[in-house]
Amino acid sequence: MARVIILGATSAIAEATARLYAQEGADILLVGRRAERLNAIAADLRARGAARAGIALWDLEQAKDAAQKFAEFVAALGGFDHALLAYGTLGDQSDAERNPPAAEAILNVNFNSAADWVLAIANALERQGRGSLVVLGSVAGDRGRRANCIYGAAKAGLATLVEGIAHRFASKGPRAVVVKPGPTITPMTDGFNRKGLLWATPERVALAVRRAADRGAPVVYAPWFWRFIVLIIRHLPAPVFNWINK
Numbered sequence: 001m002a003r004v005i006i007l008g009a010t011s012a013i014a015e016a017t018a019r020l021y022a023q024e025g026a027d028i029l030l031v032g033r034r035a036e037r038l039n040a041i042a043a044d045l046r047a048r049g050a051a052r053a054g055i056a057l058w059d060l061e062q063a064k065d066a067a068q069k070f071a072e073f074v075a076a077l078g079g080f081d082h083a084l085l086a087y088g089t090l091g092d093q094s095d096a097e098r099n100p101p102a103a104e105a106i107l108n109v110n111f112n113s114a115a116d117w118v119l120a121i122a123n124a125l126e127r128q129g130r131g132s133l134v135v136l137g138s139v140a141g142d143r144g145r146r147a148n149c150i151y152g153a154a155k156a157g158l159a160t161l162v163e164g165i166a167h168r169f170a171s172k173g174p175r176a177v178v179v180k181p182g183p184t185i186t187p188m189t190d191g192f193n194r195k196g197l198l199w200a201t202p203e204r205v206a207l208a209v210r211r212a213a214d215r216g217a218p219v220v221y222a223p224w225f226w227r228f229i230v231l232i233i234r235h236l237p238a239p240v241f242n243w244i245n246k
């Protein structure tokens with residue numbers, strides 16, 4: 001059974017993915033900064049069939065010693081097969097446009113620290129010659145929009161990094177995948193009008209995340225139809241794009 005490390009395990013998408021692993025009887029280490037919530041998720045995962053579900057408390061934005069810290073997570077689990085990097089924050093774009101520390105905070109959570117973890121995990125995967133890294137990007141990284149382009153820029157950078165690592169692994173054993181969800185009904189989007197066919201549940205996104213750890217392309221859209229929506233959006237001439245997004 002898979003041994004899985006989840007960074008940002010209190011995320012709704014991460015929790016839905018952890019439930020899929022639990023049903024398979026996986027060993028799971030949940031990493032995050034909220035002990036009470038992590039313990040509740042761990043107990044639920046054990047009840048759902050996880051062989052083990054433990055927690056490690058860490059504020060993932062602190063990634064200066066990511067390699068050493070990740071090695072501690074691996075040691076706690078007794079090895080790892082899959083790593084999922086799920087944490088992220090949308091932030092307040094209108095504040096961040098005028099307030100450099102707020103912009104930095106968005107970039108630090110979604111790109112700088114995430115990149116440190118991704119690079120550390122890639123090296124660990126390369127050393128062991130097998131296993132997988134799945135990283136949650138976003139369709140927001142595929143074309144800049146005024147509403148969320150700081151978050152989107154961080155996700156774009158992260159996606160490019162993961163794609164490059166997938167290329168590095170191409171003729172080797174491990175795999176690296178960036179999963180790009182479309183709008184998903186989670187605490188991150190609490191204030192949004194979440195009606196319409198384009199909104200997905202965390203459970204639906206989780207199916208793609210879980211699958212990505214085993215097979216498929218280095219870039220995965222969740223749900224799948226976002227691949228085609230993004231293809232169109234990316235190719236819209238700026239005047240048309242601006243008119244649609246007035």
Ligand SMILES: NC(=O)c1ccc[n+]([C@@H]2O[C@H](COP(=O)([O-])OP(=O)(O)OC[C@H]3O[C@@H](n4cnc5c(N)ncnc54)[C@H](OP(=O)(O)O)[C@@H]3O)[C@@H](O)[C@H]2O)c1
Pocket residue numbers: 008009010011012013014032033034059060061086087088089090109136137138139180181182183184185186187188189
């Ligand atoms: N929901 C969407 O529409 C959507 C769409 C595309 C991509 N995504 C991406 O999917 C991933 C999961 O998001 P979600 O929708 O499941 O959101 P969520 O339920 O709101 O979870 C966000 C997670 O990020 C963690 N986090 C936030 N700020 C952090 C910080 N400064 N340091 C460390 N951890 C931090 C949170 O930890 P705490 O519980 O400790 O706060 C929580 O575990 C994110 O990377 C997000 O960007 C989401």
